[in-house]
Amino acid sequence: MLIHEGRIKAAFDAGVFVLKLCGDVRLTLCATLDRQAQQLASTPGLESLIIDLRDASNVDSTALGFLAKVAMAVQGRLAERPTIVVDNPDVQRMLDVMGFSRFFTMVESPITEVCELCDLPEIPTDVEETRRRILEAHRILMRMNEHNREEFQPLVEMLEAQEDASRQ
Secondary structure (H helix, E strand, C coil): CCCCCCCCEEEEEEEEEEEEEEECCHHHHHHHHHHHHHHHHHCCCCCCEEEEEEEEECCCHHHHHHHHHHHHHCCCCCCCCCCECCCCCCHHHHHHHHHHHCEEEECCCCCCCCCCCEEECCCCHHHHHHHHHHHHHHHHHHHHCCCHHHHHHHHCCCCCHHHHHHHC
């Protein structure tokens, strides 16, 4: 199976923001996801958030951490929880185990399809910025549930040690 490079598309219409992840979504797109989380936190007129994973062949843990950050950025601003559209049972299971059902409503297909999604530009980052984002993403995941804390604690400790060493 051919894995396509990851892309993120977005649309905002009538209060509904749609974020669609396509292909192999990895840490290289986390700056883009982080910017979306920051922008969504202050988007006027935002009523609903949909994250569409139907065209994603892979979403790594760093990208998942920033998806969680997106949900946390709009928590309390929306009448209902953000929605994740996921039709792959393996991805659904992973999201369940990682505690995403606590922050999102999971559905297999959206109520309506959004017609015009625009590609979001990938925001370039240097190695240090990427390491900081990986650390932030995994800290977010660790706060979601005990399973994630146990799963990602060694990685977070290693990244924190690298961060401390680079400061000295």
